[in-house]
Amino acid sequence: MACLATVMVLNFGFIFFRRRLRDCRKANVEQRAKACPRAPITAVVPCYLPNEQYIIEETIEWIMERVESPGDLTLMIVYNTPKDLPEIEKRLQVLEQKNDWPYGRTLKVHRVMESKSKAANLNEALRLVSDEYVIIYDADHHPDRQSLMLLWEKMVRLDQDCVQGSYYMRNLRQNQFGCSPACTFPCLSRIIDAEFFLDWFFSKLITRTFFMGKGYFSGSNALWRSSVLGGKTFSEDAQTEDVDMAIQQLLDGRRIEFCPESRSGELAPMNMAALWKQRLRWTIGWDETSLKHSGAFTDSGRLSLRARFGLVWTFLVR
Incomplete structure (x- = not known):
């Protein structure tokens, strides 16, 4: 009982600390964000439709109706599917034709016929983007209302x-304590949430401050200059195309910054088997891509000694 009580106290203490930290950091930044110049932005959501057909409509409505933008917002859904899915594809077409989205926003839905990967979907989207700025979200992401404004202000x-x-x-309430669905690990989503908080608000900031001197791309909830991101292509062979893109951009000396107070909610794996598959793919992809580019970490003439050391630490040692 004592152990359980300790865990409960630590859990609630963590939640309290996280909320206070978030509120303090966001208070003044939100005001500055609204004072920044306006700019049109395209939000790109890659989607593997067979797996994400049950959540993509909710994501579309969330982004189109709730996320604040510094200017006109175009949402582009780029999806692939090995076979036709008439019902969901028809519903997506209906949403695309809708002309009464808030603030005059536009939805574009594009099927990438030859695509077999998220990377191919993203590459196709970047060819279609005409706005100066582009932000990437995963299909399960529900960004906080002010998240895009915070990214824009810092950029x-x-x-x-x-x-x-x-x-x-x-999805914390769907996977915790005795309310867990069958075959799930109790508190799994809360454990992952705590891990993500420590990673974003401590580990990544330490890496940025003491090692690399800059941040790096992590795949989703990232605002880019379209010309910079479109100057490279996502690797269709990589297990983790985001890590591959991150290394390509860092080797080119691109300026990347973290903004942890800009937050986006995603769905946690609902059981240990799903978590194991996810983390195994991340591990294989991280090692595969890091080793692929490792020779350039010390050869690139564009990078300072600190930046080279940061690349070695972040992608090889850590």
Whole structure:
């Protein structure tokens, strides 16, 4: 009982601390964000439709109706599917034709016929983007209302090529204590949420401050200059195309900053088997991509000694 009580106290203490920290950091930044110049932005959501057909409509409505933007917002859904899915594809077409979205926003839905990967979907989207700025979200992401404004404010203020926001688990109540669905691990989503918080608000900031001197792209909830991101292609062979893109951009000396207070909620794996598969793919992809580019970590003439050391630490040692 004593152990259980201790865990409960630590859990509630963590939640309290996280909320207070978030509120303090966001208070003044939100005001500055609204004072920044306006700019049109395209939000890109890659989607593997067979797996994400049950959540993509909710994500569309969430982004179109709730997320604040510094200017006109176009949401582009780029999806692939090995076979036709008439019902969901028809519903997506209906949403695309809708002309009464808030603030005059536009939805574009594009099927990438030859695609077999998220990377191919993203590459196709970047060919279609015409706005100066682009932000990437995963299909399960529900960004906080002010998240895009916070990214935009930091990009303008610090003149960055990319600003990377953070993630948290938004399905905490679906996977905790005795209310867990069958075959799930109790509190799994809360454990992952705590891990993500420590990673974004401590580990990544330490890496940025003491090792690399800059942040790096983490795949989703990241605002880019379209010309910079479109100048490279996502690797269709990589297990983790985001890590591959991050290394490519860092080797080119791009300016990337973290903005952990810009938060986006994603769905946590609902059981240990799903978590194991996810983390195994991340591990294989991280090692595969890091080793692929490792020779360039010390050869690139564009990088300072600190930046080279940061690359070695972040992608090889850590």
